[in-house]
Amino acid sequence: MSHTLVVGSVALDTIETPFGRVEEVPGGSAVHFSAAASVFGPVRVVGVVGPDYPDDALGFLRERDVDLEGLRQRDGRSFRWSGVYDYDLNARETLSTELGVFSDFRAEIPDSYRDSEWIFLGNIDPRLQLEVLEQIDDPRLVAADTMNYWIENEREALLRVVERVDLLTVNDAEVRELSGDHNLARAARWILDRGPEQVVVKKGEHGAILFGSESVFFAPGFPLEEVFDPTGAGDAFAGGLLGRLARGGEMDAGAFRRAVVHGCAMGSFACEEFGVDGLARVQWEDVARRVLDFQSMTSFDHEIQPPDETTDPLRSERGREAEASP
Amino acid sequence: MSHTLVVGSVALDTIETPFGRVEEVPGGSAVHFSAAASVFGPVRVVGVVGPDYPDDALGFLRERDVDLEGLRQRDGRSFRWSGVYDYDLNARETLSTELGVFSDFRAEIPDSYRDSEWIFLGNIDPRLQLEVLEQIDDPRLVAADTMNYWIENEREALLRVVERVDLLTVNDAEVRELSGDHNLARAARWILDRGPEQVVVKKGEHGAILFGSESVFFAPGFPLEEVFDPTGAGDAFAGGLLGRLARGGEMDAGAFRRAVVHGCAMGSFACEEFGVDGLARVQWEDVARRVLDFQSMTSFDHEIQPPDETTDPLRSERGREAEASP
Numbered sequence: 001m002s003h004t005l006v007v008g009s010v011a012l013d014t015i016e017t018p019f020g021r022v023e024e025v026p027g028g029s030a031v032h033f034s035a036a037a038s039v040f041g042p043v044r045v046v047g048v049v050g051p052d053y054p055d056d057a058l059g060f061l062r063e064r065d066v067d068l069e070g071l072r073q074r075d076g077r078s079f080r081w082s083g084v085y086d087y088d089l090n091a092r093e094t095l096s097t098e099l100g101v102f103s104d105f106r107a108e109i110p111d112s113y114r115d116s117e118w119i120f121l122g123n124i125d126p127r128l129q130l131e132v133l134e135q136i137d138d139p140r141l142v143a144a145d146t147m148n149y150w151i152e153n154e155r156e157a158l159l160r161v162v163e164r165v166d167l168l169t170v171n172d173a174e175v176r177e178l179s180g181d182h183n184l185a186r187a188a189r190w191i192l193d194r195g196p197e198q199v200v201v202k203k204g205e206h207g208a209i210l211f212g213s214e215s216v217f218f219a220p221g222f223p224l225e226e227v228f229d230p231t232g233a234g235d236a237f238a239g240g241l242l243g244r245l246a247r248g249g250e251m252d253a254g255a256f257r258r259a260v261v262h263g264c265a266m267g268s269f270a271c272e273e274f275g276v277d278g279l280a281r282v283q284w285e286d287v288a289r290r291v292l293d294f295q296s297m298t299s300f301d302h303e304i305q306p307p308d309e310t311t312d313p314l315r316s317e318r319g320r321e322a323e324a325s326p
Numbered sequence: 327m328s329h330t331l332v333v334g335s336v337a338l339d340t341i342e343t344p345f346g347r348v349e350e351v352p353g354g355s356a357v358h359f360s361a362a363a364s365v366f367g368p369v370r371v372v373g374v375v376g377p378d379y380p381d382d383a384l385g386f387l388r389e390r391d392v393d394l395e396g397l398r399q400r401d402g403r404s405f406r407w408s409g410v411y412d413y414d415l416n417a418r419e420t421l422s423t424e425l426g427v428f429s430d431f432r433a434e435i436p437d438s439y440r441d442s443e444w445i446f447l448g449n450i451d452p453r454l455q456l457e458v459l460e461q462i463d464d465p466r467l468v469a470a471d472t473m474n475y476w477i478e479n480e481r482e483a484l485l486r487v488v489e490r491v492d493l494l495t496v497n498d499a500e501v502r503e504l505s506g507d508h509n510l511a512r513a514a515r516w517i518l519d520r521g522p523e524q525v526v527v528k529k530g531e532h533g534a535i536l537f538g539s540e541s542v543f544f545a546p547g548f549p550l551e552e553v554f555d556p557t558g559a560g561d562a563f564a565g566g567l568l569g570r571l572a573r574g575g576e577m578d579a580g581a582f583r584r585a586v587v588h589g590c591a592m593g594s595f596a597c598e599e600f601g602v603d604g605l606a607r608v609q610w611e612d613v614a615r616r617v618l619d620f621q622s623m624t625s626f627d628h629e630i631q632p633p634d635e636t637t638d639p640l641r642s643e644r645g646r647e648a649e650a651s652p
Contacts, residue, residue, distance in 0.1 A: 088508050182414050184531075185549040205510075206532040209549065218546035218623050223511040223535065257626035291628055297544045298624045300583035302617055 002140070003042050003067075003115070004246045006033045007107050007132050008122020008235070010047040010058075010071060013275060014082035017089065019228050025275035026057045028079060029122030029145065030071075032232030035279035036239025036266040037120075038064040039287060040247040043239075044113045046070035046132070050078040050101045060280045070110050076101040089227050090204060109135035118246040120238055121165070123147045126157040133164055141251065143167040143242060145234070151177050163195040169238050171202045184209070185216075198256060200241070200263075202234050208267075210260045217257045220298060222268035222290065229274045233267040236279055240266030240287075265290040328466070329368050329393075329441070330572045332359045333433050333458050334448020334561070336373040336384075336397060339601060340408035343415065345554050351601035352383045354405060355448030355471065356397075358558030361605035362565025362592040363446075364390040365613060366573040369565075370439045372396035372458070376404040376427045386606045396436050402427040415553050416530060435461035444572040446564055447491070449473045452483040459490055467577065469493040469568060471560070477503050489521040495564050497528045510535070511542075524582060526567070526589075528560050534593075536586045543583045546624060548594035548616065555600045559593040562605055566592030566613075591616040 006029070013027030034043040044067045051073060058068060077100035085092045107128045114137045121129040121144040129144055136142075144165045150158050151174060158178075162168060168191055176182055179190035184201060188211035191199045199211045205227075207220040241263035248255050265287050272278040332355070339353030360369040370393045377399060384394060403426035411418045433454045440463045447455040447470040455470055462468075470491045476484050477500060484504075488494060494517055502508050505516035510527055514537035517525045525537045531553075533546040567589035574581050591613050598604040 183551060183553065185551045189551075203532065206529065207544075207546070209546075211549075216549055216623050217626070218533075218549075219626075220533070220535075220544035220546070223537075223542055223544075225509060225511045225515075227509065254627055258628050261626055261628065295626070295628060297542050300543070300545075300587055300621070301580055302584050302587065302621060 002117040002246050002249065003044055003113075004037050004118040004120070004242050005044045005046065005109075005113055005116035005136075006030045006037070006120045006122055006239075007046040007109075007128070008033060008120075008124060009079055009102055010045070010049050010053070011079040011081050011102075012053070012057075013231060014080070014095075015229055015231055015274060016082075016084040017229050017274075018085070018087050020274065022229075022274045024080070025277075027081065027232060027275055029124075029232075029235045031058070031061070031276060032235035032270065032279065033120055033122060033239040033242075034061055034066050035276045036236040036270070037243030037246070038066045038239075039266070039279075039282055039284055040240075040243030040262075041065070042067065043243070044070060044116055046107055046109060046113070048072050048074050048101050048105045050074065050076045053078040060276075067113075070108070070113055072108070074101040078102075083231070085230070089230055092230075107132045107135075117141070118242045119143065120242050121145065121161070122235065122238075123150075126150050126154050126161045129161045130157065130164070141166050141242070141245060143169055143238065145169050145238060146174060146178075148174060148177055159194065162191065165196055167198045167200065168196045169200045169202060169234070169241070171204070171234065175199070175201050185211070200260060202237060202267075204230070204233070208237065208260055208264055210256060212253070212256070215253060217260060219260050219264045219294065222264065222294070224268060224271060227271045228278075230271050232276065232279075233270040236270035237263040237267035239279075240264070261291055261294050262287065264294065328443040328572050328575065329370055329439075330363050330444040330446070330568050331370045331372065331435075331439055331442035331462075332356045332363070332446045332448055332565075333372040333435075333454070334359060334446075334450060335405055335428055336371070336375050336379070337405040337407050337428075338379070338383075339557060340406070340421075341555055341557050341600060342408075342410040343555050343600075344411070344413050346600065348555075348600045350406070351603075353407065353558060353601055355450075355558075355561045357384070357387070357602060358561035358596065358605065359446055359448060359565040359568075360387055360392045361602045362562040362596070363569030363572070364392045364565075365592070365605075365608055365610055366566075366569030366588075367391070368393065369569070370396060370442055372433055372435060372439070374398050374400050374427050374431045376400065376402045379404040386602075393439075396434075396439055398434070400427040404428075409557070411556070415556055418556075433458045433461075443467070444568045445469065446568050447471065447487070448561065448564075449476075452476050452480050452487045455487045456483065456490070467492050467568070467571060469495055469564065471495050471564060472500060472504075474500060474503055485520065488517065491522055493524045493526065494522045495526045495528060495560070495567070497530070497560065501525070501527050511537070526586060528563060528593075530556070530559070534563065534586055534590055536582060538579070538582070541579060543586060545586050545590045545620065548590065548620070549623075550594060550597060553597045554604075556597050558602065558605075559596040562596035563589040563593040565605075566590070587617055587620050588613065590620065
């Protein structure tokens with residue numbers, strides 16, 4: 001079984017939404033990613049925490065074949081984030097960010113991780129993302145995420161990352177800011193011209209678009225009736241995407257489409273409960289059911305009649321059936 | 327051939343976007359709707375203009391079998407609207423609205439229109455929408471649009487309209503305001519509980535969602551690289567939707583899905599040029615091609631393996647093929 005590797009933050013999140021509040025629950029990009037990817041197969045985590053990080057907080061990951069050897073403990077406080085969402089859950093306000101041990105995080109990849117094949121560079125300093133790539137032997141796929149802070153403050157290093165990855169996962173605001181183009185299709189092409197074979201633009205409740213050099217694939221957001229907490233949905237999306245790719249082992253166009261839908265499914269589970277609770281409870285049967293829901297939500301039949309001498313270029317199926325009978 | 331009927335505004339629009347400006351071009355819900363629906367079959371228009379409305383402005387509709395008998399001329403100025411879009415083209419500011427003859431518009435349906443089967447009640451006073459329904463003999467499908475002004479000022483009449491139509495087409499902000507629920511899935515259910523069998527929520531560049539009592543269908547926005555002017559895209563959507571339904575003559579779930587995709591296709595053409603120019607030039611071959619693009623943009627294969635005693639519930643297709651061979 002080929003391994004998925006994530007490098008990213010491991011945090012304690014305090015989250016308030018109109019539906020409730022949780023304090024110091026496990027969070028961060030590496031946690032949300034591995035919670036999602038581990039539904040599909042083994043995951044390796046590289047990150048850092050302080051001695052104050054609760055021992056049992058990541059127990060649910062260990063139970064799922066997530067290797068935490070690369071999660072180092074350093075003296076200092078663990079990374080803490082707190083934020084509040086307003087009623088529409090699309091806009092959030094960060095109340096506090098306490099980097100703690102994460103502020104001088106070095107991405108040290110354990111030797112036992114060097115043969116990892118599916119790499120996710122979570123939203124960290126692009127200079128660290130580049131360091132990770134130096135420490136991996138022969139990855140099959142490298143995907144990276146980023147955020148507005150790095151686009152604005154480490155643009156040059158970020159563009160070097162873009163040149164070296166196979167897949168970039170960014171949200172719509174980020175791809176617009178990075179490319180300087182408001183039009184999503186052109187913005188995605190701007191990225192593709194710089195190296196990656198694929199770009200996934202995450203649009204939250206509106207789904208995700210996979211742009212490749214020759215095709216575009218659109219996966220909708222799942223129309224949840226109850227959204228509790230969107231924290232980590234983007235990382236859960238990436239976890240579903242890479243987890244499914246690793247599980248299937250294929251990298252053709254169809255495999256990427258399937259993987260994006262699995263990403264959307266994992267993103268939707270992430271929103272249904274606070275913190276990682278939604279992902280921690282998900283079984284593969286739930287994923288399979290939701291993917292089938294996605295398929296039934298997006299499929300339609302359309303037979304198109306070629307133009308002919310008669311007057312009716314878009315005849316109904318009924319019309320054609322009648323014609324076909326003797 | 328069964329007829330589509332639209333009741334709505336016929337206007338002269340002055341539109342400014344970052345990409346240019348046009349003055350007093352044909353616009354209004356009835357014009358955008360019929361420009362789109364007439365690609366599929368005959369359309370009948372009910373509306374009002376003043377003697378100042380240019381004779382040749384609607385010539386492109388007449389050429390396409392659009393019946394303008396119900397477009398009355400009354401003394402006074404034609405309805406004029408002007409607006410400006412900012413760079414992201416999602417937000418627009420109305421600069422002026424001059425109702426003119428539209429301010430005391432009565433929806434008088436000509437006798438020759440009474441047998442129309444596919445009815446679209448454009449965004450007009452819901453009390454007028456109710457009057458239209460009194461004048462139609464036996465429609466197969468009635469669809470209605472509305473806007474925030476009527477939700478806020480004629481809520482009671484609007485709710486009577488909702489009770490009496492088969493399909494409501496509203497945008498995401500409108501369905502939220504009408505239902506008082508921010509969650510789209512619950513907001514749509516709120517509408518369905520009041521009568522309509524289907525609700526289409528239009529989300530602009532993010533596509534459209536068709537909510538029925540038992541299923542949900544999601545059609546993406548077409549990822550255009552050049553968007554010039556989104557004015558009328560919602561009415562073009564409705565025109566494609568009803569035009570395709572009328573053309574096919576069927577009303578099963580599959581027919582509605584196909585129709586929604588045709589609506590999205592027509593909405594995308596509407597955005598590609600100023601005013602109705604995009605729709606005026608569209609041929610059915612263009613529509614067919616774009617619908618195929620929608621299909622390739624949304625389709626994915628996913629075979630799901632039932633759980634078994636072995637360890638690999640989401641095995642790849644490759645794995646299963648190997649297993650199947652002797």
